Amino acid sequence: xxxxxxxxxxxxxxxxxxxxxxxxxxxxxxxxxxxxxxxxxxxxxxxxxxxxxxxxxxxxxxxxxxxxxxxxxxxxxxxxxxxxxxxxxxxxxxxxxxxxxxxxxxxxxxxxxxxxxxxxxxxxxxxxxxxxxxxxxxxxxxxxxxxxxxxxxxxxxxxxxxxxxxxxxxxxxxxxxxxxxxxxxxxxxxxxxxxxxxxxxxxxxxxxxxx
Amino acid sequence: xxxxxxxxxxxxxxxxxxxxxxxxxxxxxxxxxxxxxxxxxxxxxxxxxxxxxxxxxxxxxxxxxxxxxxxxxxxxxxxxxxxxxxxxxxxxxxxxxxxxxxxxxxxxxxxxxxxxxxxxxxxxxxxxxxxxxxxxxxxxxxxxxxxxxxxxxxxxxxxxxxxxxxxxxxxxxxxxxxxxxxxxxxxxxxxxxxxxxxxxxxxxxxxxxxx
Numbered sequence: 001x002x003x004x005x006x007x008x009x010x011x012x013x014x015x016x017x018x019x020x021x022x023x024x025x026x027x028x029x030x031x032x033x034x035x036x037x038x039x040x041x042x043x044x045x046x047x048x049x050x051x052x053x054x055x056x057x058x059x060x061x062x063x064x065x066x067x068x069x070x071x072x073x074x075x076x077x078x079x080x081x082x083x084x085x086x087x088x089x090x091x092x093x094x095x096x097x098x099x100x101x102x103x104x105x106x107x108x109x110x111x112x113x114x115x116x117x118x119x120x121x122x123x124x125x126x127x128x129x130x131x132x133x134x135x136x137x138x139x140x141x142x143x144x145x146x147x148x149x150x151x152x153x154x155x156x157x158x159x160x161x162x163x164x165x166x167x168x169x170x171x172x173x174x175x176x177x178x179x180x181x182x183x184x185x186x187x188x189x190x191x192x193x194x195x196x197x198x199x200x201x202x203x204x205x206x207x208x209x210x211x
Numbered sequence: 212x213x214x215x216x217x218x219x220x221x222x223x224x225x226x227x228x229x230x231x232x233x234x235x236x237x238x239x240x241x242x243x244x245x246x247x248x249x250x251x252x253x254x255x256x257x258x259x260x261x262x263x264x265x266x267x268x269x270x271x272x273x274x275x276x277x278x279x280x281x282x283x284x285x286x287x288x289x290x291x292x293x294x295x296x297x298x299x300x301x302x303x304x305x306x307x308x309x310x311x312x313x314x315x316x317x318x319x320x321x322x323x324x325x326x327x328x329x330x331x332x333x334x335x336x337x338x339x340x341x342x343x344x345x346x347x348x349x350x351x352x353x354x355x356x357x358x359x360x361x362x363x364x365x366x367x368x369x370x371x372x373x374x375x376x377x378x379x380x381x382x383x384x385x386x387x388x389x390x391x392x393x394x395x396x397x398x399x400x401x402x403x404x405x406x407x408x409x410x411x412x413x414x415x416x417x418x419x420x421x422x
Contacts, residue, residue: 014232014389017259021225021362024256031258040251040262045235047242048228049262051251100390121390138394150390151232152366160396172399172409178225179311179332179361181400182393183349185371188383189392198383 001165003031004062004089006102007041007052008082010072014151015099016050019066022158025174026166034059036082044070056085061092064161068154069100069120076105083109095161097146099154106145107132115142120150121191122202149190155180212376214242215273215300217313218252218263219293221283225362226310227261230277233369236385237377245270247293255281267296272303275372279365280311280331287316294320306372308357310365317356318343326353331361332402333413360401366391 003023005016016033024031035041035052042049067086076082086109090096098106103119106112107130116135117127127134138149139157148157159180163171188194214234216227227244235242246252246263253260278297287293297320301307309317314330317323318341327346328338338345349360350368359368370391374382399405 012232013228017224017228020259021223024258029256029258031256033259045240045242047235047240047264048231048244049264051260051262053258053260138392139396149392150388152389152391152393155363156394156396163396168397169409172397172405173413175395175397175399176402176405176409176413177361178363179401180363180393180395181349181360181404182363182391182395183367184386184391184393185350185367185374186379186383186386188386190390191387193392194383194387198380198387202384202387 001026001028001030001064002062003029003064003066004034004059005031005066006068007033007035007050008072008076009042010044010070010075011041011068012070012100012151013043013048013050015068015070015102015154016066018152018154019097019099019158021178022155022162022174023064023066025177026162027170032059044072056081060088062089063093064095064097065089065093067098067102067106069098069102069104073101073105077108079109087111093144095144095146097148097157097161099148099157100150103127103132103147104130106147112145115145116140117142117145117147118149119147122150212237212239212241212275213273214240214275214277215245215270216242216277217279218244218246218261219283219287220253221255221281221286222252222279223281223311223362224254224259224261226279226281226313226365227277229363229365230308230310230369232389233366233373233385234275234277236388237373238381243270255283267292271299273300274304275306275308276300276304278309278313278317280309280313280315284312284315288319290320298322304355306355306357308359308368308372310359310368311361314338314343314358315341317358323356326356327351328353328356328358329360330358333361
């Protein structure tokens with residue numbers, strides 16, 4: 001089971017690491033972080049870097065492709081080398097997945113045309129600009145495309161995918177291994193449950209809070 | 212607000228990245244990943260590395276110290292340079308925190324003596340060997356010591372801490388920014404809710420599933 005997780009400058013760390021922590025425990029997982037160049041790739045805060053262990057050219061195919069999001073997404077919306085790589089990976093992948101605004105990059109390649117997809121709640125409507133069907137759910141599956149909402153939703157996406165690939169028992173083993181029994185101490189995890197003033201504050205200052 | 216996250220070989224990625232993703236968004240967060248040496252530090256799967264941007268010597272103090280866990284924890288239970296550093300950091304920290312089996316390292320330094328603490332459910336009882344009081348909760352606060360259960364619990368720990376430091380509104384902003392509205396697709400996140408066969412399977416094969 002070959003798994004490729006894309007890295008690009010100013011990605012959001014948890015977008016990539018949530019799926020990594022789950023999918024990396026699949027049976028015979030052969031997981032690799034892929035970047036334009038080998039070496040450290042900085043996150044949106046600039047205070048963390050994950051090593052790209054292979055270049056795009058070195059990873060021409062995988063069973064699962066994971067595209068994270070983050071503020072750096074906006075630098076990857078034009079057609080070119082990265083989009084070519086994503087389309088080539090998708091041509092042979094079993095699953096093509098995204099977390100957060102990673103779905104905007106995937107949509108910009110044309111692969112989500114007429115597909116249901118989700119994204120970070122602040123970016124969801126932008127999917128429409130690329131022919132996808134914005135769907136306000138935490139994890140959206142349309143054929144082989146599995147998209148997750150913002151940042152932390154990648155964990156739920158990866159456990160959903162794990163159950164499809166390796167069965168419920170195995171997904172439960174991973175869930176228990178990472179003790180994924182979330183108890184958020186606040187109740188503001190999505191824009192429909194969060195206090196309106198918090199939602200508005202993020203809409204107004206999303207550049208700051210989103211890094 | 213200076214935040215130091217320790218890295219050591221064969222740590223579990225999400226233990227460190229969950230708290231990073233939350234605490235890195237605190238007002239004036241000055242966050243650094245710290246290792247014995249600068250450069251990439253490999254996780255338990257060996258398929259990922261986070262860059263240590265500073266050495267232990269370069270970070271003599273912080274407001275918040277985060278110690279992750281993972282299989283590599285077992286190599287850091289003896290007194291020596293790392294324990295000296297942890298004790299010195301703790302002497303001036305406002306909060307000393309751990310995720311997963313990071314609490315075993317902290318306990319081994321002597322700092323959790325007679326303190327309530329938690330750990331990964333498979334390791335919880337080991338806290339007793341070091342004079343701490345094992346407490347089967349997701350996040351345990353005893354004075355300035357905040358410990359989290361396994362792997363994913365670091366997100367809840369960091370949001371708990373954020374509310375103490377920056378208030379409820381700010382914690383809610385971070386929760387909404389990372390869209391932390393978890394919906395685990397399975398119901399096996401802790402050993403009391405997971406099917407017994409899954410619990411027993413992990414007890415028997417914890418070396419495998421825990422990497």
